[in-house]
Structure formats: structure tokens, C-alpha cells
Amino acid sequence: MAGAVPGARSARWVVGVVLASFAGVYVLAAxxxxxxxxxxxxxxxxxxxxxxxxxxxxxPRWRTRRALTWSLPAQAAAAYTGVVAFGTSAGILGFVLGSLLLAGARPAAACVLASAALAGAPYGGTRADVTITCLLTGLVVYGLVRLADRADDVAAARLPLTVAAVERERLRIAAELDEGLGDGLRAVSAGSRRALDRPAEIADVLAVARRSLNRARTAAADLRSMSLAPEVAAARALLEAADVRAEVREGHREPLGPAGALLATVLREAVTDVVRAGSARTCLIATSERDGVVGLRVVNDGVRTAERGADGLEEAAERVRAAGGAFSAGLGEDGRFAVEAAVAAGERPVSLPDRTAYRLSLALLAAVLAGFSVKGLLAVPWGPLWPAAAAGLAVISAVQLLWAGRGRPRWWPPVLAVLSFAPVAVFGKAWVGVAGFLAGTFLVGLPAWAAVPLVAASMAAVGLAARTLGLGTAAVVNHVISTLVTGLVVYGLVRLARLVRDLRAAGEELARAATVQERLRAARDLHDLLGHSLAAILLKCELARRLAGADPGRARKELAEVVDMAEQARGDLRAATGGDAELALDAEAASARSVLTAAGVEVETVLGHPDLDARTSAVLGTVLREAVTNVLRHSAATRSTIATGQDGGAVWLVVENDGLDPEAPRTAPGAGIGNLTTRLAAAGGTLSARADGKGCFRLEARIG
Known part of the structure; x- marks a missing residue:
């Protein structure tokens, strides 16, 4: 199939090999x-x-409507001609039976099975034997083709499933944010309009704006923390910045949901304590997931007493235990301090279970095992040994199903080998065909370099046993080839089921990854876009409140800008829940100058950039927003410079301010710098943010 993934293509190869081996039996018997x-x-x-x-x-590319129309009559004609005119075994009618089952023509399939029974079996066979062979062949043909089709369907559905998962997450985020933030922004906009004529209501607008800003920050943190992987990466960066060698072992699946938020809290607190203590040299961060429980372990070598290490972790421990999880902190036997937390994963935000194909495979394998067992029992004379033969075949079938379905203990192949050959001395030719299941076990459970020689040895052993029992050359060849065919049938059914399972797991993993990315994108937009807008609204409202008595005209002007900002923030909210924001660098530079000036910061702008495409302008506009937000929130700046320009093929933006306290202790980096680094990397750019040690902070973004 054009464009099929390797797993789906290999499914077709497996079907082709198995069906060709079936046909090979009849070719060699001709x-x-x-x-x-x-x-x-x-x-x-x-x-x-x-x-x-x-x-x-x-x-697939042969499967046109015209080909499907003529293939079934042509196949039936060829099969019946071979049986009637040339003595081909009626078992070949199983191909026609399988095709009819695939076409949904069950009554016609029953007629084919009945005709196989009427055709009988030459060379000492029985009608029952031929009927069972025909039925098994039809079921195998039907099952293999259906499983291969399922592999194609799963491979083709991965992208739509991923898109659907992202869309569900986007709608969920939009519903959550609109209920709180959307209502808040509408209230800010309406309240600011009323306050144009009633300045006393500015205080109400301030309160709503403050609550909305807190909600935006909380929502961004929650969205980010529900995926533990970004928190692990941030913790690693913080440790390395503090000269602590960090080792990370991730063993969980994303996204986690509420469990991720809880464990992210524990991780932040534990790593903050490690950095605060300042005595650790190494720190291990390990996550795990087993039986629906997600675990986190943080181990460092910088704590000397358990009491000191647990200090500051009480709140995190209470939250974990309140959620039904487990929490512990203490010194291990190696003298290192370990913080461990485990929380039930709960319902996954992305879950696409599909066991239909695997159940179909096991059901067909059970039918094949039952059919071959019945064929073997038909050759065992009724008597005292018959129950023993039935019990032995039942054991072999059960072990084969367990091997294919649940696990592959190493001792099973030797047990199957003994059960496949030892009873031949008692039951004779009735037991010779059992070795085919052993061949299937080798093919399913061992690598090719080991399986192929063992299958060849099994076939040789079957040939030797058949010759020892006095069977003719044709019968010996038939048993040898049937051993291979039976092994390939077992291998084909199990292998195809596992291919479908693996493809499904890959699709689910892709959907999970896309959901995590969508969640992080929404968190970045909330932080970078809406956070800036709300911070600017809060600043403008505060300024208008102060000016209401002294300069009413200026206050109304500031409130008018708040109305515009609130509308822009609503657009930012829509962008955060549905796509990229429509930003422009020039407009953001003008907005930044207005906001910083209102905050009492002297601003110098030197804009020397060329005409920019929409994407580059939007990315740099976002960087400028975050830089201005940082000036307002994290500094005591009195002067700031915003400059843009072009250097060769690269466009750059530089934002500097003098509000950094060189004596302030080093703290953990916020999410903003990480968000901007991610955005710029996606646009082919880079970001640098550094202090000069004299109180100035410089942020530079380059694209191109």
C-alpha cells in the first residue's frame, strides 16, 4: 500500500508467506x-x-472493484477444476471458503464446506479430515487478511486519531479558560467602559483584573505541570545551574493529568531544597509507572540528617497523601537523602484501547489448535489411549495459547518439544503433525537466527519419525511440509496481532505526545500573551485609579486603553485555545513603550528591522511581550531599551533594563524564558538572557 508504514507493509508480507506455504503443500502433492x-x-x-x-x-493496490468481481469466480473455478479433474485435495477449497467469508457470503461458504465433505479424501483419508482441513484453511485465510487489513486501518488512522486527540484537548482547555478568564475579561471590558464616567468603579475593575491575572498564571502553571516531563527538564536545568550533576531517568508515560500536577509540586519542592542547601554534588530524578501508579524519586547526596531533608516538604506530602498517594522522605543505606512519592495515574487524557485484533488472533489460533487436535484424535483408535491423547493435545494447545497471549517462559519450548515427539512412540502417525505447533513456538518466541535452524531440525525430525513409522514418500513429504505450514500459521496469527497492537500503541503514543504539546502550547500562550495583557491592564487600571482625582482626562484616556487591551486579551485567549496569536512586532513595540512609560520606566526604542513576514513578526512580538512583562514583574527598572535590527540574514531583537539587583540570590528560572526558547527554536531562532553583574539584564532573540 502506498504510504503504508513499515509495520503495515510487513503484515502483508506475513500473509503472503503463510498463504504461499499453504499453496505449496498442494503444489508438492500434485x-x-x-x-x-x-x-x-x-x-x-x-x-x-x-x-x-x-x-x-x-x-491493496490489486484490490479494485473489477478485480474483486472476477477474482472469486475465477478462484472457485480453478479450485473445483483441480479437485474434480486432477485429484487435488478438496482442502484447497478452503481458499474459496476464506474468500467468501471475507466477502460476507456465509451461506455460500457453508455450501463450499459441504462440497469439500462430499468430495472425500483419497489416499486413505477421511471425509472428516478433509472437511476440517478446508474449514481451518478458510478460517486462516479469513483471519490473516482481516488482521492485515486491521494493521492498515490502524496505521492510516494514526494521524486522524492524533488530530482528534488534540482537538478534544483544545476544546477542553477552551471550556475551562472561557468559564473563568473569558468571563473576567468581559467584566474588565464592561467595567472599564462604565468607569469612564464613574471613576469610583475603577476599584472594582482592578479587583477583577487582579483575579483574572492570578487565574491566568494558575491555569498556565496547571497546564504545564500536568505533564511531568517539562518539570523534570526545568529541574535538571536548575540543578545544573547550581553546579549539581543531575541524572534523569524517565519511566512514565505522558500526559499524566492531576497526578502530574501533584508530582510536579513534589519535584519542585525537593529540587528547590537541594539547591537551597547548596551542599549536594549529585542528584537523581527518576520517574516510573506500574500497575496504574506513577512514582517519583529524587535522591541527593547533600543532606546529612533526615529531619533537615524533610524540612519544607510537609505541604507537598500532605497534598500527595490527601489524593490517596504515598510519600516518604529519609536517608537511605548509602547515606543519600531520598524523597519518594507515588500517585494513581487515574484516567488517561488520551486512551485509545483496541484489543479486537488481538482477540481475533487468539480466537483463530484456538480454532486452529482445536481443528488440528481433532484431526489428530480422528487417527487415534478408540480405546484406553484415546483419553490420554486428548489430554496431551489439550495441554499442548493450552501452552501454545498461553505462549502467544500472556508470556513466554523459557521452559515452555523444551516442554513442548518433549510433548511433540515423545508420544509418537505411543500414538504413531496420529501424533506426527503436532510438531508444527513446536515450529510455531520457535518462530514466535525466538529471533530468526535461532528459530530457523530449530524449525529445520523439527521438520527433519518429523520426516525421520514418519519414515520410521513406515509411511510412504508422499506422506513423509506431506508431514514435513505441514510442519512448516502449521508453524507459519501460528506465527502469522500471533505476529499480525502483535503488529496491530504495536501500531495501535504507536498511534496512542503519538496522540499522547501531541496532546502534551497542545497543553504546553496553551500554557505558553497563557503565560506569554494573556499574562502580559492582564499585567498591562492591571497597571493601567492602577494608574487610572490614582489619576481619577488629579487628572480625570488622563484617567479616562488610560481607561479607554484598558478597554482596547481587554479586547486584545480576549483575542489572546482565543489564540491560547485555538492557534497562534496574530501579533505584530511594530504594534507590540508601541504597546511596550506605552506600558513601560505608564510604569515610570524611561524607554528608548531603536527599531531598525526590515519588513518581516507574519510568523517572524509574531514570534518577536511575543518575545517582546514577555520581556516587558519581566521588566514589570521582576525588576525595579528605571530605564529600558528596545532595539531591533538585521545582521546578515538574521533579524534580532534586544531588550535591556537596569532593574536587576546584583546582590539578589539566584532563584529558579520562570517558565517564560523556557517558553520563548521553545518558540524561537520552532522558528529557527535562538534566545539568550543574561545579567552583566552590574544590575543590567539583557535579552536577545535572533531568527535566521
Whole structure:
């Protein structure tokens, strides 16, 4: 199939090999069932025609409406001609039976099965044997093709499933944010309009704006913390900045949801304590997930007493325990201090379970095992040994199903080998065919370099056993080839089911990753876009409140700007829940100058950038917003410079301010710098943020 992923393509190869091996049995039997090379050749051609018609349903690009229309009648004609005119075993009608089952024609399939029973079996066989062979062949054909189709469907559905998962997450985020932040922004806009004529209401607008800003920051933190991986990365960066060698071992799946938020809190507190103590040289951060429980372990070598290490972790411990989780902190036998927390993962934000294909595979394998067991029991004379034979075949079938379905203990292949060959001395030719299941076990459970020689050895052992029992050459060849075919059937059913399972898991993982990215994107937009807008609104409202008595005209002007900002913030909210914001660097530079001037910061702007495309302008505008927000929140700046320009093929933006306290202790970096680094990297750019040690802070972004 064009564009099919490797797993889906390999599924078609597995089906082709198994079906070709089925047909090979009839090809090799043709010389012994016909008189003369001409008739043998004609029988072989008919068998190949049956196989070719079957491949029309196996190879997707052959599966046109016209081909499907003629393939089934042609296959039936070739199969029945071979049986009636050239003595081909009626078991080949199983291909026709399988095609009819795939076409949904069950009544016609029942008629084919009945005709196989009526055709009988030459060479000492029984009608029951031929009927079972036909039925098993049909079921295997049906099952293999259906499983291969399922592999194609799963591979093709991965992108739509991923898009759907992202869309669900986007709608969920939009509903949550609009209920709180959307209402708040509408209240700010309406309140600011009323306050234009009633300055006393500015205080109410201030309160709403302050609550909205807190909600935006909390929502951004919650969205970010529900995915533990970004928190682990931030913790690692903080440790390395403090000269602590960090080792990270991630063993959980994202996204986590509320469990991630809880464990992120524990991680932040634990790592903050490590940095605050300042005595650690190494720190291990490990996550795990088992049986629906997500675990976090933070181990460092800088704490000397358990009491000192647990100091400051009480609140995090209470939150974990309140959620039904487990928390512990103490010194280990190696003298290192360990913080451990475990929380139930709960319902996954992305869960796409699908066990249909695997159940179909195991059901078909059970039917094949039952069919072969019945065929073997038909050859065992009724008597005292018959119950023993039935019990032995039941044990082999059960072990084979357990091997395929739940696990593969190393002792099972030797047990199956003994059960496959030892009873031959008692039951004779009735037991020779059992070795096929052993071949399937080797193919399913061992690498090719080990499986192929063992399968060849099994086939040789079957041939030797058949010859020892006095069977003729044709029967010996039939048993040897049947061993391979049975092994390939077992391998094909289990292998295809695992392919579907793996493809499904890959699709689920892709959807999870996309959901995490969507959640982080929303968190970045809330922090970078809406956070700036709300901070600017809060500043303008505060300024208007102070000016209301002294300069009413100026106060109304500031409130008018608040109305515009609130509308812009609502656009930012829509962007945070649905896509990129429509920002422009020039407009953001003008807004930044207005906001900083209102805050009492002297601003110098030197804009020398060329005409920018929309994406570059939006990214640099976002960087400028975050830089201005940092000036307002994290500094006591009196002067700031905003400059842009072009250097070769790169466009740059520099924002400097003098509000950094060189004596202030080093603190953990906020989310803003990380968000901006991610945005710029996606646009092919870089970000640097550094202090000069004299109270000035410089942020530079370059794209190109």
C-alpha cells in the first residue's frame, strides 16, 4: 500500500508467506496425485491460480472493484477444476471458503464446506479430515487478511486519531479558560467602559483584573505541570545551574493529568531544597509507572540528617497523601537523602484501547489448535489411549495459547518439544503433525537466527519419525511440509496481532505526545500573551485609579486603553485555545513603550528591522511581550531599551533594563524564558538572557 508504514507493509508480507506455504503443500502433492507431467503441471497451474486470486484480496493496490468481481469466480473455478479433474485435495477449497467469508457470503461458504465433505479424501483419508482441513484453511485465510487489513486501518488512522486527540484537548482547555478568564475579561471590558464616567468603579475593575491575572498564571502553571516531563527538564536545568550533576531517568508515560500536577509540586519542592542547601554534588530524578501508579524519586547526596531533608516538604506530602498517594522522605543505606512519592495515574487524557485484533488472533489460533487436535484424535483408535491423547493435545494447545497471549517462559519450548515427539512412540502417525505447533513456538518466541535452524531440525525430525513409522514418500513429504505450514500459521496469527497492537500503541503514543504539546502550547500562550495583557491592564487600571482625582482626562484616556487591551486579551485567549496569536512586532513595540512609560520606566526604542513576514513578526512580538512583562514583574527598572535590527540574514531583537539587583540570590528560572526558547527554536531562532553583574539584564532573540 502506498504510504503504508513499515509495520503495515510487513503484515502483508506475513500473509503472503503463510498463504504461499499453504499453496505449496498442494503444489508438492500434485505429482503424486496425477498421472504424468502434463497433468501434474496443469494441477500446479490451477493451484497457483487459486493463490493469485487470493492475493487480489491481500495486496491493496490489486484490490479494485473489477478485480474483486472476477477474482472469486475465477478462484472457485480453478479450485473445483483441480479437485474434480486432477485429484487435488478438496482442502484447497478452503481458499474459496476464506474468500467468501471475507466477502460476507456465509451461506455460500457453508455450501463450499459441504462440497469439500462430499468430495472425500483419497489416499486413505477421511471425509472428516478433509472437511476440517478446508474449514481451518478458510478460517486462516479469513483471519490473516482481516488482521492485515486491521494493521492498515490502524496505521492510516494514526494521524486522524492524533488530530482528534488534540482537538478534544483544545476544546477542553477552551471550556475551562472561557468559564473563568473569558468571563473576567468581559467584566474588565464592561467595567472599564462604565468607569469612564464613574471613576469610583475603577476599584472594582482592578479587583477583577487582579483575579483574572492570578487565574491566568494558575491555569498556565496547571497546564504545564500536568505533564511531568517539562518539570523534570526545568529541574535538571536548575540543578545544573547550581553546579549539581543531575541524572534523569524517565519511566512514565505522558500526559499524566492531576497526578502530574501533584508530582510536579513534589519535584519542585525537593529540587528547590537541594539547591537551597547548596551542599549536594549529585542528584537523581527518576520517574516510573506500574500497575496504574506513577512514582517519583529524587535522591541527593547533600543532606546529612533526615529531619533537615524533610524540612519544607510537609505541604507537598500532605497534598500527595490527601489524593490517596504515598510519600516518604529519609536517608537511605548509602547515606543519600531520598524523597519518594507515588500517585494513581487515574484516567488517561488520551486512551485509545483496541484489543479486537488481538482477540481475533487468539480466537483463530484456538480454532486452529482445536481443528488440528481433532484431526489428530480422528487417527487415534478408540480405546484406553484415546483419553490420554486428548489430554496431551489439550495441554499442548493450552501452552501454545498461553505462549502467544500472556508470556513466554523459557521452559515452555523444551516442554513442548518433549510433548511433540515423545508420544509418537505411543500414538504413531496420529501424533506426527503436532510438531508444527513446536515450529510455531520457535518462530514466535525466538529471533530468526535461532528459530530457523530449530524449525529445520523439527521438520527433519518429523520426516525421520514418519519414515520410521513406515509411511510412504508422499506422506513423509506431506508431514514435513505441514510442519512448516502449521508453524507459519501460528506465527502469522500471533505476529499480525502483535503488529496491530504495536501500531495501535504507536498511534496512542503519538496522540499522547501531541496532546502534551497542545497543553504546553496553551500554557505558553497563557503565560506569554494573556499574562502580559492582564499585567498591562492591571497597571493601567492602577494608574487610572490614582489619576481619577488629579487628572480625570488622563484617567479616562488610560481607561479607554484598558478597554482596547481587554479586547486584545480576549483575542489572546482565543489564540491560547485555538492557534497562534496574530501579533505584530511594530504594534507590540508601541504597546511596550506605552506600558513601560505608564510604569515610570524611561524607554528608548531603536527599531531598525526590515519588513518581516507574519510568523517572524509574531514570534518577536511575543518575545517582546514577555520581556516587558519581566521588566514589570521582576525588576525595579528605571530605564529600558528596545532595539531591533538585521545582521546578515538574521533579524534580532534586544531588550535591556537596569532593574536587576546584583546582590539578589539566584532563584529558579520562570517558565517564560523556557517558553520563548521553545518558540524561537520552532522558528529557527535562538534566545539568550543574561545579567552583566552590574544590575543590567539583557535579552536577545535572533531568527535566521
Amino acid at each position: 505429482p503424486s496425485r496425477t498421472e504424468g507431467p502434463v497433468q501434474a503441471g496443469a494441477a500446479i497451474v490451477l493451484v497457483l491460480a487459486v493463490l493469485l486470486a487470493q492475493f487480489v484480496r491481500v495486496v
